[in-house]
Amino acid sequence: MPSHNDRVREALARVEGERAATANAGAGVRIGLLGRGIGASLTPIMHEAEGRRLGLDYRYDPIDFDKLGLEDADLGAMLEAVRERGFRGVNVTYPFKQAIIPLLDTLSGEASAIGAVNTVVFSERGTEGHNTDCYGFAQSLRQGLGVVPVSRVVQIGAGGAGAAVAQALAELGAMEIDIVDVDTSRAQALAAQVASANGTLTRAMTPERLAEVIEEASGVVNATPVGMEKLPGLPFDPGLLQPHQWVADIIYFPRETALVRQARDIGCRVLPGGGMAVYQAVRAFQLFSGREPDPLEMAKTFAAYA
Template structure:
């Protein structure tokens, strides 16, 4: 049975910066109505509210006091929120990043639905593409989930590129500890030498969002034989994907990941299994 506040409402929020274009609230609320739930989803945009990063703890406490059932977490808080939680689900602990916090019974439990969401998006959106050697751009909270998803999908080698080389190397070590995947963390200066051999490229940075326009790499480095995925879905088509498609690459927008992570989060928040197809149709109608 769904667990709501004192008035029976399942109240959820999204914590992040520059999230005004997010379709997550629309997907959640539409599915809640379809299932007959009193379901409310709020945007808690630190930019719009003029909040500093150090206000994260206070916002989390306020959400709990107001009876929120849970929170989704996006850039730049997926790792910063971890010390503020009471416990982590096993997958979130293994990944080292949280995008979903379940609030209830006085506890704050961190979950990660991004990993399954990205893997499911690849399965549904790209099908049986070669995945043995992938270059991933970005080693932050979303990047951690994507790297683990790539391992689950069968990647044998992952080159993780990040300006913070220490962060990229740490993520590579963590990925190698899972299923023996060969992974290495590299500085952007090494991109030219590794991307040539890769079969796939994933952008797991915020570069390409409406707030951070541009491309995370030089699109001229891409090859027609490669597939290119982006975790960003606003804008619906990033500049990276537009340029990659023009080259003849198969592309995967971030919409699929957004849908599937929301599907799993909805169940964690409400206790009710949502219909992924319905949530996908809601997303498509507003994209």
């Protein structure tokens, strides 16, 4: 019977074999994406297209734990395996953005403050975790919605992505942030973290108070995975929304979630998750390659495949 590490290496070999006909196994810059249900992700396409445009030998492999039949406990072994195979680094998505932190040697200041990692860079110094989601969400909101009221924002979800979004909201000038999560202790921990780091009035709310807090909100953000192709559905009842509010979703596959669609029908200004996906990829590309990517070109690639 194969050992734990052997099973992970065999899974990685399957990923490499499946892409052998379309990608260079000996690429100068090799990147991976660790997560579950990531088959529809456009991050690999954006990275590889920008790499080609800049004349780089660049390959980006999705490593889907669902497709490969891997357990969450295999995360550390996979991190070690991709490093052994010469990867420059990996992006990390649901459900590993917080679970990966104990496996890393160092964290950037932003990743440490947020408490979540979506980008890991390998170097002679070891493994360093970064968070490009915070920048990605903030830049997406600026570009996609422009100036919107942020006097009181309700955020649904306090997981790895939610930690980055809450920090971005604080940096965007939110005066009050209500964080709602089915895991009350997780919401409380995130609220305390954001308040301590930014001085922003941040409260943890139970789902039972959702109707109350949404009624008083200027905007609402879905930072849960509910609505993904893997987890279809609605994170809350859109009937609670009012036309003067704005609604943002961090999910981009499907390209337009049921929440975004129904919020638009109500009359809300909406922000799908595509912009965040583009801008987090822009920052991650720079970290991996040391080159400055063109955000407009990466956005064009995203739009062409979305």
